[in-house]
Amino acid sequence: MSRMTLLALQLLVAVVGIIMWQFFASVPVFGRILLPPFFFSNPIDVAAQIIKWFSTGVIWKHLWITLWESLLAFAIGSLGGVMVGFWFARQPRVAAVFDPYVKMVNALPRVVLAPIFTLWLGLGIWSKVALGVTLVFFIVFFNVYQGVKEVSRTVLDNGRMLGMSEGQLMRHVYWPSALSWMFSSLHTSVGFAVVGAVVGEYLGSAAGLGYLIQQAEGIFDVAGVFAGMFVLSAFVILIDMGVTLVERRLLVWRPTATEERG
Amino acid sequence: MAMPTAVALDDTTVAFRVADGRLYTAVEKAHLSVAQGEFVAIVGPTGCGKSTLLNVAAGLLKPASGSVKVFDQPLEGLNREAGYLFQADALFPWKTALDNVAIGLEVKGTPRAEALKRAQDWLASVGLGAFAGRYPHMLSGGQRKRVALAQVLIRDPKILLMDEPFGPLDAQTRQVMGNLLLELWSADRKAVLFVTHDLEEAIALADRVVIMSAGPSSHIIGNWQVGLPRPRDIFEVRLDRDFHALHREIWGVLKAEVMKSYAHGSPSAEAI
Numbered sequence: 118m119s120r121m122t123l124l125a126l127q128l129l130v131a132v133v134g135i136i137m138w139q140f141f142a143s144v145p146v147f148g149r150i151l152l153p154p155f156f157f158s159n160p161i162d163v164a165a166q167i168i169k170w171f172s173t174g175v176i177w178k179h180l181w182i183t184l185w186e187s188l189l190a191f192a193i194g195s196l197g198g199v200m201v202g203f204w205f206a207r208q209p210r211v212a213a214v215f216d217p218y219v220k221m222v223n224a225l226p227r228v229v230l231a232p233i234f235t236l237w238l239g240l241g242i243w244s245k246v247a248l249g250v251t252l253v254f255f256i257v258f259f260n261v262y263q264g265v266k267e268v269s270r271t272v273l274d275n276g277r278m279l280g281m282s283e284g285q286l287m288r289h290v291y292w293p294s295a296l297s298w299m300f301s302s303l304h305t306s307v308g309f310a311v312v313g314a315v316v317g318e319y320l321g322s323a324a325g326l327g328y329l330i331q332q333a334e335g336i337f338d339v340a341g342v343f344a345g346m347f348v349l350s351a352f353v354i355l356i357d358m359g360v361t362l363v364e365r366r367l368l369v370w371r372p373t374a375t376e377e378r379g
Numbered sequence: 380m381a382m383p384t385a386v387a388l389d390d391t392t393v394a395f396r397v398a399d400g401r402l403y404t405a406v407e408k409a410h411l412s413v414a415q416g417e418f419v420a421i422v423g424p425t426g427c428g429k430s431t432l433l434n435v436a437a438g439l440l441k442p443a444s445g446s447v448k449v450f451d452q453p454l455e456g457l458n459r460e461a462g463y464l465f466q467a468d469a470l471f472p473w474k475t476a477l478d479n480v481a482i483g484l485e486v487k488g489t490p491r492a493e494a495l496k497r498a499q500d501w502l503a504s505v506g507l508g509a510f511a512g513r514y515p516h517m518l519s520g521g522q523r524k525r526v527a528l529a530q531v532l533i534r535d536p537k538i539l540l541m542d543e544p545f546g547p548l549d550a551q552t553r554q555v556m557g558n559l560l561l562e563l564w565s566a567d568r569k570a571v572l573f574v575t576h577d578l579e580e581a582i583a584l585a586d587r588v589v590i591m592s593a594g595p596s597s598h599i600i601g602n603w604q605v606g607l608p609r610p611r612d613i614f615e616v617r618l619d620r621d622f623h624a625l626h627r628e629i630w631g632v633l634k635a636e637v638m639k640s641y642a643h644g645s646p647s648a649e650a651i
Contacts (some may be wrong), residue, residue, distance in 0.1 A: 252495045269467075269469075271468065271469045272468075272469055272470075272471060272472075273463050274439055274465070274469070275463070275465060275469035275470075276471075277457055277464065278437060278457065278463040278536065279440070279443075279482065279483050279486055279530070279531075280459065280483070280485075280486045280534070281486050285486055289471065289474075289482060290471065293471070293473040297473065300472060322451070356639070369514065370472055370473045370474070370475075370515075370516070371472070371515040371516070372516040376412070379472075
């Protein structure tokens with residue numbers, strides 16, 4: 118299938134979906150409207166809402182807040198994950214002592230922490246960042262831990278025989294290996310940073326995409342909820358494309374960098 | 380030979396603690412010395428601990444008893460005089476061929492620009508001048524071995540330890556690599572300890588062939604000088620009458636050990 122045909126078919130799916138949505142929301146079938154506008158709105162209203170947000174410019178502030186929260190959550194969570202992952206992998210005794218607690222915290226559905234963070238950090242961005250950090254941290258932590266643990270014995274011995282000191286092994290062997298594992302989970306961890314931000318906003322905030330959706334829901338403005346969801350998915354897809362670009366640059370040395378991600 | 384001894388294993392015994400807690404003796408009371416400039420090949424059946432012996436010479440493994448001397452100094456920790464060519468892929472997958480070769484110098488503190496320049500020269504001398512920017516996964520098995528060879532040789536080690544380095548390659552590539560190795564080696568005649576299970580390869584390359592018995596508790600059971608003239612061409616030398624005579628003689632001893640190792644079904648010490 119050529120690129121153009123594929124694109125055309127993909128577009129067709131969207132068009133058919135939207136037409137059907139519009140049709141069943143406005144034309145009665147056997148005397149009933151299958152998608153009552155009160156619950157399902159319709160594409161025209163949703164589009165109008167999105168256009169209104171962008172034309173008046175209110176959306177930019179919310180997008181910016183969500184983006185900023187996601188970035189902070191990702192940066193802080195990754196940094197913490199890399200450092201602790203490295204530390205645990207190089208100090209098996211420390212890892213063994215903390216193991217049950219790491220498992221316990223990781224088993225906890227992170228959403229229940231949101232109220233605590235709101236209490237501790239207030240309604241501003243930091244409670245959302247904190248929620249995102251708890252999600253990102255564990256993904257990065259587990260990957261870096263694996264990455265350092267699973268450095269090939271031969272490659273390590275080779276480094277030693279080439280005369281590398283501990284520090285040089287760190288820089289030339291452990292670090293690249295750990296980073297490659299971290300980058301292989303980049304899509305997941307960036308995604309979770311956004312999830313943390315949006316869920317946090319949804320549960321209590323004064324700005325952001327989650328807030329927008331929550332506000333619309335509060336006044337039964339279904340068009341607003343759907344509009345918020347569309348903007349949110351477009352936002353995540355854009356971020357994901359950015360991640361793919363970064364990944365291609367950083368993982369050129371890996372044979373299956375592009376095939377491996379799910 | 381009046382040459383000084385590069386590596387000497389004296390009465391060296393190596394043992395491992397295996398999974399069920401028993402002690403597995405891989406190599407028992409091995410005496411082995413490699414003179415400076417000498418090319419020694421160790422041949423033995425699978426699992427006879429020949430790689431183990433090499434790891435002891437490299438300082439990657441500590442012997443249970445016996446001594447290891449490098450240029451008459453007892454070996455402490457890793458053997459800093461030695462370069463090691465591994466059987467498995469040991470290149471850094473995240474570095475290009477050029478960076479993989481240059482790293483040996485950078486580790487020693489050579490400025491990066493100079494290291495890269497000399498690495499480029501080395502890549503050219505192993506026939507990969509045009510592949511500097513490739514990552515290991517973009518190279519064939521034989522090309523990766525060439526890079527690995529350059530990576531080791533750029534540091535100019537006095538001793539070269541090689542663990543079935545051409546084992547995973549196909550027959551033709553092995554011969555080409557053998558010739559390349561001899562060509563590079565003849566330039567400055569390092570002491571070489573070359574482990575292989577291929578007797579033909581051993582005779583074609585080495586000055587002396589050492590045969591090990593089947594494991595466990597394998598020991599060295601024979602030493603043969605290879606009198607074939609140098610420089611040798613591996614393709615040609617195999618047709619030589621003396622080559623065949625020597626091969627028949629050594630194989631007579633080796634065959635019994637190979638049969639024994641199959642009969643035992645002994646746990647492979649090389650897997651540890």
